[in-house]
Amino acid sequence: MAHYNPKSLNADEFINNEEILETLDYAEKNKNNVELIDEILNKARPQKTATGCVCKGLTHKEASVLLACEIPEKIEEMYKIAEEIKLAFYGNRIVIFAPLYLSNYCVNGCLYCPYHMKNKTIPRKKLTQEEIKNEVIALQDMGHKRLAIESGEDPVNNPIEYILECMKTIYSVNHKNGAIRRVNVNIAATSVENYRKLKAAGIGTYVLFQETYHKESYLKLHPTGPKHDYNYHTEAMDRAMQGGIDDVGLGVLFGLQMYKYEFAAVIMHAEHLEAAHGVGPHTISVPRVKKADDIDPQAFDNSISDEIFRKIVACTRLAVPYTGIIISTRESEAVRSKLLSVGVSQVSGGSRTSVGGYTEAERPHDTEQFDVSDQRSLDEVVCWLMENGHIPSFCTACYREGRTGDRFMSLCKSGQILNCCHPNALMTLTEFLVDYASPKTKEIGYKILEAELKKIPDETVRTIAAKHIEDIKNSNRRDFHF
Numbered sequence: 001m002a003h004y005n006p007k008s009l010n011a012d013e014f015i016n017n018e019e020i021l022e023t024l025d026y027a028e029k030n031k032n033n034v035e036l037i038d039e040i041l042n043k044a045r046p047q048k049t050a051t052g053c054v055c056k057g058l059t060h061k062e063a064s065v066l067l068a069c070e071i072p073e074k075i076e077e078m079y080k081i082a083e084e085i086k087l088a089f090y091g092n093r094i095v096i097f098a099p100l101y102l103s104n105y106c107v108n109g110c111l112y113c114p115y116h117m118k119n120k121t122i123p124r125k126k127l128t129q130e131e132i133k134n135e136v137i138a139l140q141d142m143g144h145k146r147l148a149i150e151s152g153e154d155p156v157n158n159p160i161e162y163i164l165e166c167m168k169t170i171y172s173v174n175h176k177n178g179a180i181r182r183v184n185v186n187i188a189a190t191s192v193e194n195y196r197k198l199k200a201a202g203i204g205t206y207v208l209f210q211e212t213y214h215k216e217s218y219l220k221l222h223p224t225g226p227k228h229d230y231n232y233h234t235e236a237m238d239r240a241m242q243g244g245i246d247d248v249g250l251g252v253l254f255g256l257q258m259y260k261y262e263f264a265a266v267i268m269h270a271e272h273l274e275a276a277h278g279v280g281p282h283t284i285s286v287p288r289v290k291k292a293d294d295i296d297p298q299a300f301d302n303s304i305s306d307e308i309f310r311k312i313v314a315c316t317r318l319a320v321p322y323t324g325i326i327i328s329t330r331e332s333e334a335v336r337s338k339l340l341s342v343g344v345s346q347v348s349g350g351s352r353t354s355v356g357g358y359t360e361a362e363r364p365h366d367t368e369q370f371d372v373s374d375q376r377s378l379d380e381v382v383c384w385l386m387e388n389g390h391i392p393s394f395c396t397a398c399y400r401e402g403r404t405g406d407r408f409m410s411l412c413k414s415g416q417i418l419n420c421c422h423p424n425a426l427m428t429l430t431e432f433l434v435d436y437a438s439p440k441t442k443e444i445g446y447k448i449l450e451a452e453l454k455k456i457p458d459e460t461v462r463t464i465a466a467k468h469i470e471d472i473k474n475s476n477r478r479d480f481h482f
């Protein structure tokens with residue numbers, strides 16, 4: 001039997017079933033242990049230091065106790081601390097991105113995904129480089145600067161060379177003042193050699209959702225195709241790191257398995273990356289199963305309520321304070337609003353989940369991967385964020401300045417984020433306001449900029465940022481960053 005070892009590179013040891021079951025048992029036994037819960041909450045709180053703030057984070061065991069706790073006042077306290085942590089490290093900034101679907105050809109048999117090989121009703125489509133250019137122009141015209149490319153797994157139709165060529169095309173398009181400055185990649189688990197190629201092509205974050213960490217369920221949910229190999233899939237982030245990619249994004253598809261099991265496991269995965277490679281995950285995504293072409297989410301009996309979902313996000317924020325949390329347009333405006341206050345730091349906006357969807361006048365449904373709940377335009381999402389006290393950020397500076405992996409984490413911990421990320425967010429927001437925003441969004445945005453500039457502590461940085469903002473407003477100069 002495999003033994004728990006967070007440093008091991010064997011999936012059965014770092015995501016150890018016995019350890020998870022013991023954790024869940026411990027959490028259940030202590031869910032009303034107020035003394036322990038208070039101790040855990042105190043550990044999670046941001047602590048002031050001479051240079052700023054630090055957070056200790058929580059172990060999978062501690063975080064699981066909080067997730068199991070059903071005492072209303074304690075849950076409220078979790079939400080409060082989650083918001084404090086988010087504000088301490090990410091401020092009121094919310095990073096914006098959009099998915100770009102390249103191809104829905106797929107040889108896997110995933111039971112929850114409409115791209116599965118046996119689906120004969122969904123039209124199969126793979127974008128040509130010319131079509132990609134047009135999609136990128138449409139995305140740039142909305143104001144996007146950061147994309148997550150998505151593709152089914154198909155070694156013949158979507159080999160790594162195709163993905164690399166698409167990345168090159170995406171980075172090469174400059175329409176008017178537009179540019180895509182960071183391409184995150186969400187493709188199937190692959191080899192160290194291929195991860196090296198993705199790194200050389202300028203990958204931002206390598207994103208791969210685990211779907212479920214429960215091995216037995218995983219094998220049933222992925223009955224055929226290369227994705228059936230649980231260990232190969234679960235060890236993908238280790239290979240990505242060996243290939244030189246130090247920004248990796250984890251995720252669970254909530255609804256497939258017991259949420260408490262998945263939560264303990266994803267935190268263990270984060271602990272493993274830290275223990276084995278010295279750097280935790282850059283992001284954690286929290287998708288829930290949605291209706292799609294031949295997929296009925298009711299078929300999965302582990303769906304979670306919006307309240308539990310909120311608790312999962314808050315507990316994630318407490319456990320991994322320096323990791324970005326991503327919420328996509330799978331969720332409605334109402335759900336996204338509730339999650340923004342408990343630690344989410346990235347959202348997608350104006351998304352289309354069909355292959356070639358951005359160049360169509362009407363939202364196409366034929367090749368969609370799942371139904372999009374939040375169907376607002378990017379301008380509407382930006383406006384809504386600002387009306388709710390957030391700063392939409394189109395910043396991509398860290399990765400371009402080499403601040404990835406542990407260097408990004410040190411920036412977070414050093415208290416320099418207000419002198420670095422905040423001006424970058426304000427300058428990229430100005431680009432959006434000048435080049436793409438509606439009159440209403442412009443009006444709200446310009447007012448906010450003035451107040452937010454004052455929050456930059458370093459006077460020199462503040463003066464330079466203010467000057468660049470004026471440059472953006474009065475010329476075609478773009479892409480200033482610290």
Ligand code: SAM
Pocket residue numbers: 112113114150151152153186187188189208209211227252253287288289290291292295330369370
């Ligand atoms: N094909 C890639 C792989 O093998 O990991 C990833 C790309 S896929 C386009 C991105 C993610 O969408 C999947 O990892 C899965 O979690 C999610 N997804 C699939 N079907 C879904 C559904 N019905 N509802 C919500 N999300 C879904």
